[in-house]
Amino acid sequence: xxxxxxxxxxxxxxxxxxxSGLFSAxxxxxxxxxxxxxxxxxxxxxxxITTGSDRIIEQISKQLNKLIDVVxxxxxxxxxxxxxxxxxxxxxxxxxxxxxxxxxxxxxFRARIIDVTDTTFCxxxxxxxxxxxxxxxxxxxNNIIEVVRSGSMGILRGDKALTx
Amino acid sequence: xxxxxxxxxxxxxxxEGVEHIxxxxxxxxxxIYDAIQxxxxxxxxxxxxxQGATHAADGYARATGKPGVCLVTSGPGATNAVTGIATAYLxxxxxxxxxxxxxxxxxxxxxxxxxxxxxxxxxxVKHNFLVKDLNKLADTLKKAFYVATTGRxxxxxVDIPKxxxxxxxxxxxxxxEKIKLRSYNPNFKGHxxxxxxxxxxxxxxxxPIIYTGGGIILDNASAELRTFVRKLGYPITQTLMGxxxxxxxDPLFIGMLGMHGTYEANMAMHECDVLICIGARxxxxxxxxxxxxxxxxxxxxxxxxxxxxxxxxxxxxxxVGGARQVLTEMNKxxxxxxxxxxxxxxxxxxxxxxxxxxxxxxxxxxxxxxIQPQAAVEELYKVTKGDAYITSDVGQHQxxxxxxxxxxxxxxxxxxxxxxxxxxxxxxxxGVKLAFPDKDVACVTGEGSIQMCIQExxxxxxxxxxxxxxxxxxxxxxxxxxxxxxxxxKRYSHVYMDSLPxxxxxxxxxxxxxxxxxxxxxxxxxxxxxxxxxxxxxxLDIITDQEANVYPMISSGKAHxxxxxxxxxxxxxxxxxxxxxxx
Numbered sequence: 001x002x003x004x005x006x007x008x009x010x011x012x013x014x015x016x017x018x019x020s021g022l023f024s025a026x027x028x029x030x031x032x033x034x035x036x037x038x039x040x041x042x043x044x045x046x047x048x049i050t051t052g053s054d055r056i057i058e059q060i061s062k063q064l065n066k067l068i069d070v071v072x073x074x075x076x077x078x079x080x081x082x083x084x085x086x087x088x089x090x091x092x093x094x095x096x097x098x099x100x101x102x103x104x105x106x107x108x109f110r111a112r113i114i115d116v117t118d119t120t121f122c123x124x125x126x127x128x129x130x131x132x133x134x135x136x137x138x139x140x141x142n143n144i145i146e147v148v149r150s151g152s153m154g155i156l157r158g159d160k161a162l163t164x
Numbered sequence: 165x166x167x168x169x170x171x172x173x174x175x176x177x178x179x180e181g182v183e184h185i186x187x188x189x190x191x192x193x194x195x196i197y198d199a200i201q202x203x204x205x206x207x208x209x210x211x212x213x214x215q216g217a218t219h220a221a222d223g224y225a226r227a228t229g230k231p232g233v234c235l236v237t238s239g240p241g242a243t244n245a246v247t248g249i250a251t252a253y254l255x256x257x258x259x260x261x262x263x264x265x266x267x268x269x270x271x272x273x274x275x276x277x278x279x280x281x282x283x284x285x286x287x288x289v290k291h292n293f294l295v296k297d298l299n300k301l302a303d304t305l306k307k308a309f310y311v312a313t314t315g316r317x318x319x320x321x322v323d324i325p326k327x328x329x330x331x332x333x334x335x336x337x338x339x340x341e342k343i344k345l346r347s348y349n350p351n352f353k354g355h356x357x358x359x360x361x362x363x364x365x366x367x368x369x370x371x372p373i374i375y376t377g378g379g380i381i382l383d384n385a386s387a388e389l390r391t392f393v394r395k396l397g398y399p400i401t402q403t404l405m406g407x408x409x410x411x412x413x414d415p416l417f418i419g420m421l422g423m424h425g426t427y428e429a430n431m432a433m434h435e436c437d438v439l440i441c442i443g444a445r446x447x448x449x450x451x452x453x454x455x456x457x458x459x460x461x462x463x464x465x466x467x468x469x470x471x472x473x474x475x476x477x478x479x480x481x482x483x484v485g486g487a488r489q490v491l492t493e494m495n496k497x498x499x500x501x502x503x504x505x506x507x508x509x510x511x512x513x514x515x516x517x518x519x520x521x522x523x524x525x526x527x528x529x530x531x532x533x534x535i536q537p538q539a540a541v542e543e544l545y546k547v548t549k550g551d552a553y554i555t556s557d558v559g560q561h562q563x564x565x566x567x568x569x570x571x572x573x574x575x576x577x578x579x580x581x582x583x584x585x586x587x588x589x590x591x592x593x594x595g596v597k598l599a600f601p602d603k604d605v606a607c608v609t610g611e612g613s614i615q616m617c618i619q620e621x622x623x624x625x626x627x628x629x630x631x632x633x634x635x636x637x638x639x640x641x642x643x644x645x646x647x648x649x650x651x652x653x654k655r656y657s658h659v660y661m662d663s664l665p666x667x668x669x670x671x672x673x674x675x676x677x678x679x680x681x682x683x684x685x686x687x688x689x690x691x692x693x694x695x696x697x698x699x700x701x702x703x704l705d706i707i708t709d710q711e712a713n714v715y716p717m718i719s720s721g722k723a724h725x726x727x728x729x730x731x732x733x734x735x736x737x738x739x740x741x742x743x744x745x746x747x
Contacts, residue, residue, distance in 0.1 A: 010347060014294070018286060025287050055474070062471035068291040068311060071347040164346070 002031070003057050004083060004154045006162050007046040007064065008072040011037050015044065015069040022067065028052060028060050032085075032151030043071065043164075047153040049129075072162060080157040086124070087132045088114075090145040093121040102143070109135045120145065128152075167337045169298050169329035170199035173262070176305045178205045179339040182233050184224065184598055185209070186217040190237025191277060192264030195329040209598065209627055212619035214241050216591040218248020219617065222257050223555060223592025226578045228599045229384060231258040231313050238264045239277030242323075243284065247585060250288035252319040254582025255405060256382060258312040259319035260305075261285075267327040268296065281323045290318030298328050298335055306340040315350025316469040317382055354466065354485025354493065362440065362464045362481045363497045369438035370509035371460075371516075372398045375421065376487075378405030378581070379443015379467060385488035386410070386574045389442070392491050395498050396505060399517055401429040403444050404566055405581040412570025413550070418517060422450040423718050424563045427525035427727060428517050430716070433458055434724040435516070440464040443487040446477040447582070456723035466490050516747045522740060525716050526567050529732055534709040535684050537561060537636045540691075541568035544606060544634055547691045552604035553596045555579065557589035557613030560642035563714045565608040587616030590633065594620060597629040604695060606632040611661055612641045621674040624701045632694050633703045635667060638710045646713050650728075671703035682707035 009015045016035060023030045031049040038045045050060060057075065064070050076083075089111075093099045099121070106113060106123050109131065115122035125135055129152055136147065156162065167175060173196055177185065186209045189197045200208050211217040214236045221232025232252075236245050242263040252259045266275040282294045291311045293304050301324070308320040366372060374396075380389050386409045393400050393416055400410050401421040410417055419426030421433055433439070439461040444450070446465075451457045454476055465472075465479035466487060473482040483490055528538045541564045544552075554569055556562040556579040571577045578596060580588040593607040607614075614635055624631060636642075641659040648656050668678030677700045681690040687706070694702040715730040729737060740746040 014282060014286075014292075017283070021286055059471065059475060066469070066471050068345065068348050 001054075001057070001077075002049065002051050003075055003077045004081065004152065005048045005050065005061065005064070005073065005075050006154055007048065007070055008038070008162060008164070009044050009046055010069040010071060011042050011044045012069060018067050018069055019046065019048075019064065022063055023050075026059075026063065028056065034151040034153050047151070049152050071164065074162050076154050076156065079160075081154050082157060083128055083152050083154045084126055085129050085132055085152045086126045086150040087135070088148040089123045089125065089136070089139065091121050091123065091139060091143045092119060092145060094119050098143075102139070105135075105138055109138075111135065165337050166334040168195070168199070168331045168334050169301055169324070170195040170331060172301050172335075172337050173305065173324070173329065174199045174203055174206060175337060176302055176339065177233065180305075180309055181230075182206055185233040185235050186211055186220045186595070187235030188214050188217060188237065188241060190241050190264060192238035192241075192266055192326045193235060193329075195326065195331055196235065196264070198331065208235070209594075209623065211591065212622050213617065214244035215248050215587065216617050216620045216623065218245050218259065218261065219251065219585075219588050219591035220595035220598075220620075221259055222248060222252045222588075223578055223595030224599050225252075225257050225259060225595075226592070227553060227575050227596040229575065231260055231309060232595065234259065234261045236261070236263055237277065238266055238281065239279050241277075242279055242281040246285060246288065249285055249319045249321065251580050251583045251585040251588060253288045253290070255378060255580065256317050257319065258317035260308050260312050261319060261321045263321060263323045265294070265323045265325040268325045269327070271325065281321065285321045288319070289321050292321035292323065294323045295325065295328050298333060301328060302337060303340050303343060306343040307345060310343050310345070311348065315348075350468065351470075351484050352468070352486045352489055354483040354490040356493070358481055358483045359490060359493045360497060362483060363494055363501065364503065365438055365462060365464060365481060366396065366440060367501065367503040367505060369398075370506060371432075371435055371437045371513045372396070372440070372510075373432050373436040373438075374398050374400040374440050374442070375403075375433070375444060376400065376406045376409055376442045377403040377444025379487050380406055380409040381574045383443065383468070383487040384574075385443070385486075385491055388488050388491035388495060391495050392498070395495065397510060399432055399514070401425070401433065403447070403450055403581070404579065406444060407566060407577045408571030408574045411572040413572055418521070420566055421724075423452070424567065424714050424716065427523045427716055427729070428520035430718065430724040430727055431520045432517055436461050438462050438464070440466070442466045442491065445472045446475070448476075451476065452718045452723050453721050458724075519745060519747045522745060523733065523737060525727075525729065525733055527733060527736065528712070528730070530684075531709065532684065535682065535687055535706055537564050537638065537708045537712050538568050539684065540634065540636055540687060540706050540708060541565050541608065543687050543691045544608070545569045547688075547695055548604050548606065552576070552606050553578065553593075553600060555589045555592040555596060555605070555607045557607070557609040557616075558584045558586045559610050559613060560638075560646065560712070560714050561608050561610045561613075561636040563643075564636070586613040589613060590617050590631075591620045593631040594623060594627075594629045597631050598627070604632070606634050608634045608636065610642060611635060611637040611639065611664055611667070618670070621671065621676060621701065621703075625675040628699075630697075630699050630701045633701070635703065635705045636708050637664075637667070637705050638708045638712065639664065640710055642712075643714070645711075649711070649713070650719070667703055667705040671701075676701040676703055678703045678705065680705040680707065
C-alpha cells in the first residue's frame with residue numbers, strides 16, 4: 001500500500017543522505033522525496049511517498065525514527081491530510097489550433113501558462129499525483145517536450161500539525 | 165583555559181574518563197599525536213593495523229562496559245577501520261572512532277589520503293559527525309559518547325579535519341557535563357501495562373521458555389535476569405551473544421539455541437507455548453526459517469530498540485525498554501502477584517526437556533591419535549577453571565568455544581556474532597587484557613582467522629599484554645569446508661590452507677612463546693604450560709582432526725526441530741527412541 005510519511009529533520013548536511021541511504025540499504029521502495037527548510041532554519045521538512053506491506057511500512061517508520069537526525073515523524077496515510085504536487089510541462093504549441101487546444105486543456109485542469117514562445121508553452125500545474133498524471137495523459141505525447149515534477153508534499157488537515 | 169583543537173580532544177577524553185585509546189598515526193592526525201605525546205593521562209596503544217585498533221577497542225568495551233576509543237588517520241586509516249566499526253555496529257558495541265580528515269579547505273578536492281569517511285561509514289555507524297567548527301568540537305565529542313553509550317549502543321565516528329586540530333588556534337574549553345539532542349531520546353522504561361500483561365501471560369504458560377541475548381549483557385542486567393529466571397524456574401536459552409548473562413553451568417540453562425545450539429534448546433523453542441525474548445533480535449542464525457519458527461508460541465519481546473520488535477518475528481506483547489528496568493519491574497510483579505506458576509505443567513515440561521537433554525547433542529568421538537577440537541576447548545576450560553576471558557575469531561572454533569566453555573559470568577565471552585569478522589579475536593584479546601591485566605585472557609582461533617590480524621602479536625609485546633592464543637589448527641577453513649562437505653558434495657574449493665607458516669617460529673619471531681601439540685596425550689600438559697607462563701604471550705598451536713564438524717546443525721530452510729545430528733548422535737537418538745526415552 002502507498003504511504004505518505006512526513007518528517008521533521010535536522011537541517012544538517014548528511015541528513016538527506018542518511019535517509020535516502022536507509023531506503024537503499026534496506027531495500028525499501030521510494031516513490032518520491034521532497035525536502036526544504038521550514039520557518040525554523042534548523043529544521044527541514046521532508047515528505048516521503050513509499051509503498052510496502054504493513055510490516056515494511058512499520059519498519060520504515062521505526063528505522064527512520066532511529067536516525068539521530070530525524071526529530072519527528074508521522075505517517076499521514078491513516079489520517080486526514082492534504083497532498084499536493086507541482087509540475088512544469090513544456091509543450092509544443094505551434095499554430096492557432098494547437099495553441100488554443102493546449103490553452104483549453106490547461107483551463108480545464110486549472111493549470112497556468114507561465115511562459116510562452118512562438119512555438120512552446122510552459123505550463124504550471126498543482127494537484128494530487130493523479131491529477132498530474134491525468135493532465136499528462138490528456139496532453140498528446142508528441143506534444144510534450146519535458147516534464148518536471150516536484151514530488152508530493154503533505155500537510156495534516158484541521159488544527160493538527162507536525163511540529164516540535 | 166585556552167586550548168587548541170588537539171588539546172581539547174585529549175583534555176575531553178581525560179574529562180570523559182577515557183584511559184586508553186587505540187590508534188595509528190598519520191598525516192591528518194599529526195597535531196593530535198603531538199598533543200598525545202605531551203601528556204600521560206590517556207594511554208595510547210599503537211596497533212599494527214587500524215582494523216586491530218577498532219577490534220581492540222571493541223574487546224575493551226565488551227569486557228568493561230565502557231566505550232572503546234580509537235584514533236586513526238584520514239584515507240586508508242579510516243577505510244581500514246571500517247571492518248571493525250561494522251563489527252561493533254552489528255553487535256551494538258559502544259565505540260567512538262576519531263578519524264583524521266584532510267584540512268577543511270581541501271575536502272572535496274581528492275586531496276592526498278582523502279576519503280569521505282562520514283559517507284563511507286554512514287551505513288555501519290549509529291551516527292557520525294564531521295567537525296566543521298573548532299567551537300563545536302567539545303560538544304560534538306560529548307554527543308558522540310552520549311549517542312554511542314545510551315539506548316541501543318553502537319559505534320560513532322567523529323571526522324576531524326586537520327585544521328581544526330592546529331596547535332596555534334586556541335579557544336576557551338569547558339568540559340560539557342551534559343548534552344541534549346532534541347532528536348534523540350532513547351526510551352528506557354517499558355510500559356507498565358505491557359509489563360503486567362507479559363507477567364500474566366508468563367504465569368499462564370504450560371511450556372514456557374526464556375530466550376535472552378546480548379542486550380542483557382549490554383544493559384548489565386545479569387543479576388536481574390538471574391533473579392527472574394530462578395523465581396519462575398523456567399528453562400532459559402541464550403544466544404551466542406548472550407552467553408554468560410545467566411550461568412552456563414546452572415541446571416536451568418538448557419544451552420545456546422540456533423544453528424549450532426543444543427538439541428534441547430532448539431526442541432524447546434519449537435514446542436514452547438510462551439516465549440519471552442529479552443535483549444535479542446530473532447537473528448536468522450537463531451530462528452532458522454521464520455515460517456516454521458516457534459509455531460505454538462505467544463511471543464513477548466523486550467528490546468530497547470523499537471525497530472527490533474516485530475522485525476522478523478511478530479511480537480504478541482511488545483515492550484520497548486531497557487532489559488534491566490523491565491526485568492526489575494517484572495521481578496517486583498512476580499513478588500506481588502497472586503497468580504502462581506503452573507507447577508504440574510512445568511514439571512511435565514522439564515521432564516520432556518530432560519529427555520531431550522539425554523540426547524547429549526554435543527557428544528563427539530574421542531580419538532587416540534588425533535586431537536579433537538572440542539577436547540581442546542574442554543581442556544582450556546579445565547585449566548582456566550572456567551574463569552578466563554575468552555575471545556574468539558569466526559568459524560568452527562568459535563562454535564566449539566561457545567559450546568564447550570560454559571560461561572558463568574557476563575562479559576567473559578567476546579566474539580563477533582553479528583558481522584562474523586575473522587581477525588577479531590587477537591586484537592580483542594589485547595583490549596581485554598589491557599582492562600584486566602590480572603586475568604587469564606585466551607583467544608580461541610583457527611589458522612585461517614588468526615592470520616587476518618596476526619600483526620598484532622607485535623602490539624602484545626610492546627605493551628606487555630600476555631594473552632594465550634589457542635589455535636585450533638585443522639589446516640582447513642573449517643566452517644566453509646563443513647558447508648562444502650554437507651552442501652557441495654565435498655568439493656573443497658579454496659579451503660585448504662597449505663603453505664601455512666610455522667606458528668611456533670612465528671610466535672618466537674614476534675618475541676613470544678610458541679608451543680605446538682599434536683597428540684591428545686600431550687594436550688593437557690601443553691595447556692598447563694601455556695597458562696603457567698603468566699607474563700608471556702603464548703601461541704599454542706594445536707593440530708586437530710582435520711574434518712571434525714560442528715553439530716547439531718540447523719541447515720538453511722529448516723526449523724528448530726529439524727536439526728542435523730552427527731552420525732554418533734543419530735545412533736544415540738535411535739536407541740533412545742527405541743527405548744521410548746526420547747519425547
